[in-house]
Amino acid sequence: MPPSLSRHSPYSKRNKQLRMATQTLANWAVALQFASLPRGVINAAIRSFYKLGRLHSCSDGVDLDAMHAALLNGIASHVHDYDDTHLDTIIHPTGPVASALLAMAESLDRSVSGEEFILALVVGIESECKVGLSVWPDHYDVGWHITSSTGSIGAAVAVSQLLNLSPAQTAHAIGLAATQVTGLREMFGSHTKSLHPGRAAQNGLLAAILASADYTSSTQALEAKRGWANVVSSMQHLDEQMATLPPNGRWEIERNSFKPFPCGIVVHPVIDGSIFLHGQLERNGIKIKDIRKVEVIVHPLVIELAGKTAPKDGLEAKFSVYHGASVGLLFGKATPAQYEEPVVNDSQVVWLRDRTRATVDEKLRPDEAVVIIRVSNDGDDSVTEVHIDHAVGSRERPMSDSQLTHKFVDQCVLVLGQDQTERASRWCWDLENQADVRDIKSVL
Amino acid sequence: MPPSLSRHSPYSKRNKQLRMATQTLANWAVALQFASLPRGVINAAIRSFYKLGRLHSCSDGVDLDAMHAALLNGIASHVHDYDDTHLDTIIHPTGPVASALLAMAESLDRSVSGEEFILALVVGIESECKVGLSVWPDHYDVGWHITSSTGSIGAAVAVSQLLNLSPAQTAHAIGLAATQVTGLREMFGSHTKSLHPGRAAQNGLLAAILASADYTSSTQALEAKRGWANVVSSMQHLDEQMATLPPNGRWEIERNSFKPFPCGIVVHPVIDGSIFLHGQLERNGIKIKDIRKVEVIVHPLVIELAGKTAPKDGLEAKFSVYHGASVGLLFGKATPAQYEEPVVNDSQVVWLRDRTRATVDEKLRPDEAVVIIRVSNDGDDSVTEVHIDHAVGSRERPMSDSQLTHKFVDQCVLVLGQDQTERASRWCWDLENQADVRDIKSVL
Numbered sequence: 001m002p003p004s005l006s007r008h009s010p011y012s013k014r015n016k017q018l019r020m021a022t023q024t025l026a027n028w029a030v031a032l033q034f035a036s037l038p039r040g041v042i043n044a045a046i047r048s049f050y051k052l053g054r055l056h057s058c059s060d061g062v063d064l065d066a067m068h069a070a071l072l073n074g075i076a077s078h079v080h081d082y083d084d085t086h087l088d089t090i091i092h093p094t095g096p097v098a099s100a101l102l103a104m105a106e107s108l109d110r111s112v113s114g115e116e117f118i119l120a121l122v123v124g125i126e127s128e129c130k131v132g133l134s135v136w137p138d139h140y141d142v143g144w145h146i147t148s149s150t151g152s153i154g155a156a157v158a159v160s161q162l163l164n165l166s167p168a169q170t171a172h173a174i175g176l177a178a179t180q181v182t183g184l185r186e187m188f189g190s191h192t193k194s195l196h197p198g199r200a201a202q203n204g205l206l207a208a209i210l211a212s213a214d215y216t217s218s219t220q221a222l223e224a225k226r227g228w229a230n231v232v233s234s235m236q237h238l239d240e241q242m243a244t245l246p247p248n249g250r251w252e253i254e255r256n257s258f259k260p261f262p263c264g265i266v267v268h269p270v271i272d273g274s275i276f277l278h279g280q281l282e283r284n285g286i287k288i289k290d291i292r293k294v295e296v297i298v299h300p301l302v303i304e305l306a307g308k309t310a311p312k313d314g315l316e317a318k319f320s321v322y323h324g325a326s327v328g329l330l331f332g333k334a335t336p337a338q339y340e341e342p343v344v345n346d347s348q349v350v351w352l353r354d355r356t357r358a359t360v361d362e363k364l365r366p367d368e369a370v371v372i373i374r375v376s377n378d379g380d381d382s383v384t385e386v387h388i389d390h391a392v393g394s395r396e397r398p399m400s401d402s403q404l405t406h407k408f409v410d411q412c413v414l415v416l417g418q419d420q421t422e423r424a425s426r427w428c429w430d431l432e433n434q435a436d437v438r439d440i441k442s443v444l
Numbered sequence: 445m446p447p448s449l450s451r452h453s454p455y456s457k458r459n460k461q462l463r464m465a466t467q468t469l470a471n472w473a474v475a476l477q478f479a480s481l482p483r484g485v486i487n488a489a490i491r492s493f494y495k496l497g498r499l500h501s502c503s504d505g506v507d508l509d510a511m512h513a514a515l516l517n518g519i520a521s522h523v524h525d526y527d528d529t530h531l532d533t534i535i536h537p538t539g540p541v542a543s544a545l546l547a548m549a550e551s552l553d554r555s556v557s558g559e560e561f562i563l564a565l566v567v568g569i570e571s572e573c574k575v576g577l578s579v580w581p582d583h584y585d586v587g588w589h590i591t592s593s594t595g596s597i598g599a600a601v602a603v604s605q606l607l608n609l610s611p612a613q614t615a616h617a618i619g620l621a622a623t624q625v626t627g628l629r630e631m632f633g634s635h636t637k638s639l640h641p642g643r644a645a646q647n648g649l650l651a652a653i654l655a656s657a658d659y660t661s662s663t664q665a666l667e668a669k670r671g672w673a674n675v676v677s678s679m680q681h682l683d684e685q686m687a688t689l690p691p692n693g694r695w696e697i698e699r700n701s702f703k704p705f706p707c708g709i710v711v712h713p714v715i716d717g718s719i720f721l722h723g724q725l726e727r728n729g730i731k732i733k734d735i736r737k738v739e740v741i742v743h744p745l746v747i748e749l750a751g752k753t754a755p756k757d758g759l760e761a762k763f764s765v766y767h768g769a770s771v772g773l774l775f776g777k778a779t780p781a782q783y784e785e786p787v788v789n790d791s792q793v794v795w796l797r798d799r800t801r802a803t804v805d806e807k808l809r810p811d812e813a814v815v816i817i818r819v820s821n822d823g824d825d826s827v828t829e830v831h832i833d834h835a836v837g838s839r840e841r842p843m844s845d846s847q848l849t850h851k852f853v854d855q856c857v858l859v860l861g862q863d864q865t866e867r868a869s870r871w872c873w874d875l876e877n878q879a880d881v882r883d884i885k886s887v888l
Contacts (some may be wrong), residue, residue, distance in 0.1 A: 067511075143670030145623075172634075179589075179631050183624045184662075186671040192620055192661040195654070199624060210639070217636040226587030226629040405706060 021223040021238035025130070026170035028245045029123040029157050034115045036247075037122060040073075042432060043378075044253045045118045047355075048094040048125065050404060050428045051084050052077055068108040070155075070205045073099030073197030078147070080336060081193075081318045082262040086125075086255055087367065087395060089132040089146055089418065090265065092197065093256060096151025097124035097158045101199035104159050105437050109179050114434035116162065122253055124158025124204075126245065127174075129252035134241040135233035144232055145183030148196035152177040155204020156211075163212050169218070172200035175208035175217025188305070189319055258404060260393045261334040263318040264306045269320050269369035269391035270296045274328025276386050277373055281329070286384075288330060288348065290377045294356040296325055297370040303360055310353070314339040325371065326352040336411070367394040416444070465667040469574070470614035471831055472689045473567040473601045478559045480691075481566060484877060488697045489562045492538040494848060494872045495528050495702050496521055510551040514599075514649045517543030518642030522591070522632075524780060525762045526706040530569075530699055531811065531839060533576040534709065535589055536641065537700060539603045541568035543645035548603045548652070549881050560606065568602025568648075570689065571618075573696035575666065577676035578685040588676055591629030592640035596621040597669025597672075599648020600655075607656050612663070619653035619661025621759035622672040632749070633763055702848060704837045705778040707762040708750045713813035713835035714740045714765050718772025720830050721817055727775070730828075732774060734760035734794070734821045738800040740769055741814040747804055754797070758783040769815065771795040779854070796860065811838040849873075860888070 037045075064072065077083060077095030084094050101120055105112040128150040132139075140146045156177035160170040180203040183196040211217075222228045222238055229236040244250070261271050273296075281288070298321065308320040317339050319325040325350050327338040343349060364370075372385045390396035399407075405425060410420040420443070427434070427443040481489075508516065516757040521527060521539030528538050545564055549556040561816050572594040576583075581641045601619035604614040624647040655661075666672045666682055688694070705715050717740075725732070742765065752764040761767040761783050787793060800843040808814075816829045834840040843851075847885040850871060856865040864887070870888040871878070 101866040143675040175631065175634075176636055176639070179626065179628045179636055179640065181625045181628075182677055183622065184625075184665070184670060184672060185663055186662045186668045186675075187619065187623050190616075190619075190660040190662055191654075192623055194661075196623065197618070210635075215636070215639075216634040218630045218634055221628070221630055224630045225751070226628060228628060231628055231630075 006361040019239065020220070021134075021242045022174050022221050023167065023171050023219050024242045025127055025141040025157065025222070025245070026160075026174060027167045029127065029161055030165070030170055032119065032123055034119045035272055038251070040254055041122060041251050042118060044251070044256055045121050045125075046429065046431050047258070047401070047404065048084050048253065048256055049098060049118075049121060049431055050408065052098050053095045058152065066103045066205060067202055069106065070100045070103035071198040072200040073102055074201035075194045078194040078197045080262045081264060082174025082259055082336075083147075084258050086129050086252060086257050087257055087267050088148075088252075088255060089129060090140065091129055091132045091135045091150055091321045092147045093125045093128055093151070093154065093253070094121070095197040096148065096200035097121060097154045099197070100155035100205040101158050101162060102437075102440065103201070103205060108438070110268070111397060111436035112162065112438060114431045114437060116436045117418045117434075118432060120158045120161040123161045124154040124295065125253045125256070126251065126325055129242040130245060131238075133252075134237040135235060138235045139233040139258070140185075142233065143185045144181070144183050145187070145193070145196050148183035148200035149181050149232060151197055152180055152182060152203035152207070153201030155201050157204075159205055159208035163208060165208065165212055169211045169214065170216045171219040171221075172215065173208045173211035174350055175219065175221030176206045176210055178208070178221040179217065181232055189308075189316060194322065233245045235279050236358040255395060257393055257395055258399045260399055260403070260407075261324070262336050262339055263324060263334065265308045265393075266299070266366055267321045267324040268393055269367055270298060270302070270371060271324040271328045271334045272391045273369055273371035273386045273388045274325045275332050276388075277371055277384060278329050278332035280386075281333075281373070284378070285397065286375055286382075288352065290375050291329070291352065291355060291373055292373040292376045294325055294329065294352065295359065295371075295372040295374070296321060296356065297359045297361050297364065299364045299366040299368065299436070300360045300362055301366050302369075303358055311344055313341050314344055317344045320353075321358055322353045325347070325356050329373070360383070367391045401429075406410065454782055463667050463683065464664070465578075465686045466618050466665050467611065467615050467663050469571055469601065469666070469688045470604075470618060471611045473571065473610070474611045476563065476567055478563045481563065482695070484698055485566060485695050486562060488700055489565050489569075490873065490875050491702070491845070491848065493526055493542060493565060493695065493875055496538045496542050502544075507553045510547045510649060511646055513547035513550065513641050514544045514645040515547055515642040516581045516643035519638045520549055522638040522641045524706045525708060526700050526703055526780075527591075528700050529709050530573050530576070530602060530696060531701055532696075532699060533573060533580045533594075534584065535573055535576045535594055536591045537569045537572055537595070538565070539641040539646040540592065540648060541565060541572065541598045543641070544599035544603050544649040545606060546682055546881075546884065547645070548606055548649060550884070550885065553765070555880035556606065556882060558875045558881060561881045562876060563866055564605040567605045568598040569697045569700070570695065571601040572598025574685040574689060575682075577696075578681040579673055582679045583677040584629075586677070587629045588625070589629050589637070589640050592627035592644035592676070593625050593676060595644030596624055596626060596647035596651070599645050600651040601648075601651055603652035604655065607652060609656055610651065613655045613658065615663040615665075616659065616661045617652045617655035619663065619665030620654055620659065621648045622665040623661065624651070625672070625676055633752075633760060639717065644747045694755070699839060701837055701839055703844045704843060704847070704851075705768070706780050706783055707768060707778065710743070710746045710810055710839075711750045711765045711768040712837060713811055713832040714742060714746070714815060715768040715772045715778045717815035717832045718811055718831045719776050719778070720832075721749065721815055721828060722773050722776035724828055724830075725817070728828075730819055730821070732796065734819050735773075735796065735799060735817055736820045737818040738769055738773065738796065739803065739816040739818070740765060740800065741803045741808065742848070743808045743810040743812065743815075744804045744806055745810050746813075747802055751802070757785050757787055758788055761788045764797075765802055766797045766800045767793070769800050773817070813836045833869075845873075
């Protein structure tokens with residue numbers, strides 16, 4: 001803990017009447033040092049960055065100004081719905097923050113060390129998650145895409161850190177980001193969903209650059225009567241969240257998880273269960289054509305967010321729990337290939353999808369599901385069932401580093417080839433020791 | 445009225461259950477023709493553009509890509525708080541729309557006629573005002589800067605028109621703009637306030653450009669359960685507003701008014717009254733030093749938006765009804781010069797400001813005010829009072845074309861010199877007959 005933190009924080013006085021959330025967050029971000037980051041936090045930051053790096057290989061090769069680079073980086077981070085997820089808020093935190101940071105770093109005329117980059121990434125991710133927690137769940141329920149609406153703020157704080165802005169400038173950057181509230185959930189299922197984190201990255205980058213030139217906003221942007229939290233939500237737990245910025249409270253980045261499947265995270269437990277049952281069916285010699293009915297029992301959010309019964313293309317399939325169950329059972333996997341249009345419209349996939357029914361159980365957690373298969377074979381009926389307590393990729397069952405590497409290589413190899421993919425993978429895992437993050441251009 | 449309009453509009457069937465506000469607005473914008481614009485609407489568009497042209501002379505001379513041009517144009521339109529105002533919603537409509545249109549027009553490799561430009565300006569301004577009316581006043585009350593939050597949508601529709609997008613593409617452009625909700629009122633009094641219309645112009649431009657490449661959003665972006673209106677407001681009169689798009693209902697652009705003073709519009713009736721009293725005092729030989737007290741009686745919004753009792757600089761002075769009264773009485777005018785820092789901190793201005801008290805009367809309209817001066821001269825007390833029923837610049841007392849010209853010349857001459865200013869003024873008044881609006885670069 002930086003020694004200055006408790007002196008600077010009005011919350012250390014336990015005087016909630018001060019209501020200085022914005023300035024508190026800015027002070028905290030400026031005071032945080034790399035040396036004070038726990039090992040688990042550094043590792044979580046590297047894993048978050050590594051997961052994103054894979055996606056960035058797709059957007060490389062175009063020379064852009066920083067503003068457009070941030071936009072395209074952010075879109076690329078989300079276009080496959082394959083992000084990391086802070087499950088407490090369902091924010092995908094790394095996309096907006098790292099997209100802005102990479103764009104900023106690459107346009108600086110000085111080197112940016114891996115340690116600097118990690119520190120900025122951590123303050124950005126902590127900021128967006130704490131701010132997100134302060135309005136969760138109402139903010140999301142009312143219709144905001146929380147990844148982008150908080151992502152602007154996270155990106156602003158991160159870039160402010162990279163630019164060594166003062167606490168006052170950082171507070172203004174937060175305000176500048178807070179006033180650009182991007183992302184309606186109504187856009188889910190369209191191209192615009194992935195524009196959101198792109199614009200969030202750009203909003204945050206613009207905010208920090210303007211603040212670095214002493215452009216003013218409001219230093220009570222988050223907490224004021226007509227500030228961010230009150231305008232975008234009917235609840236406001238800013239005081240509580242600002243009082244528990246780490247190390248006083250938990251590090252949110254350590255709660256970041258990684259998606260094993262390229263679709264809405266709420267579908268993951270069902271896919272996990274379906275892949276398990278795919279193996280069971282194979283072992284027991286049961287054929288797909290004998291399946292009479294598939295039942296999935298899920299948290300209500302699954303139907304709300306991924307209830308498409310008859311998806312027409314890959315994008316719609318990402319938000320179909322029925323499609324997820326179907327490909328899991330049929331192929332024993334759910335990789336980007338299972339979300340290509342020919343598979344989405346494959347007659348066997350459609351046949352199985354049409355036999356799948358979903359039931360809501362409010363007692364289940366969002367990362368929990370039950371999958372039941374009813375089979376008829378020559379009048380011989382059987383039932384096979386699995387209960388997924390925590391989906392793979394959840395906090396309780398995180399993906400290992402080698403699982404992440406496997407995915408990285410699997411996908412980058414198509415773009416970069418074997419040698420460069422391995423070089424890129426090593427470079428990203430070694431982020432902490434890089435002398436200059438701007439070198440990423442040469443490896444990705 | 446374009447003959448196709450009634451066929452396309454679901455509201456013509458009087459079936460409100462259809463709830464197709466977004467598509468209705470898009471269809472209307474695409475169907476509207478220059479030939480069907482009433483003369484009053486064309487004149488209102490030219491006046492709106494002319495008022496903005498003056499400001500654009502300041503931002504000229506830098507070569508920018510369209511995105512940055514839209515941003516800077518929009519900032520320039522608002523930085524002096526000297527905009528046009530749609531008084532029913534207090535939207536400043538021309539800034540975001542014309543800023544995006546100019547940026548787009550200048551980057552096209554074809555000519556853009558004055559008629560085309562006027563038509564696009566009209567559909568943009570109608571769109572933002574109708575959408576604004578559908579959430580007014582709750583949307584503003586909760587804390588959104590309605591000029592930018594609706595300005596993105598207006599700019600998107602206008603640029604869509606200029607690019608000849610289809611009804612479907614235009615609907616997607618509206619969605620793309622609607623998801624970028626920029627502008628918290630908490631930023632008022634800071635640099636960020638004028639960033640809002642800049643970013644709104646850019647949001648709308650980006651939206652239309654993406655839609656022109658068939659980027660998808662939602663075609664129910666405005667009206668859906670988690671669409672724009674429901675997320676940014678607790679009220680939603682979209683059906684009502686879409687059913688009264690002109691010529692079925694009134695043209696909002698004809699209700700656009702122009703500010704005679706470079707400060708918050710709610711201060712205008714007090715300035716108007718103070719300037720009147722300045723003349724009275726002169727005629728009666730009363731000296732400023734003999735003023736004992738100034739009382740202003742105003743609508744509650746005046747204190748809420750312009751209640752700064754001791755402004756420190758020009759920006760704060762724009763939101764001080766006390767400063768407005770003080771310079772009106774002292775100088776008999778309120779031009780940008782009266783908002784320069786030396787005047788704001790002038791001892792006589794401060795002295796008079798400190799003698800000024802404001803009282804709220806909920807029965808007054810926002811463009812109405814009473815100003816009362818109490819004078820003591822050698823024990824001889826007198827009271828002089830004026831009741832401004834409608835401030836100059838209000839719909840009931842609009843600025844004349846020659847008043848607008850006077851202001852244009854007054855301000856542009858400092859930047860452009862006499863000859864070029866007169867040329868620019870003539871060019872802007874003659875907008876309707878211009879063969880190519882891109883020529884504006886050579887006259888401003």
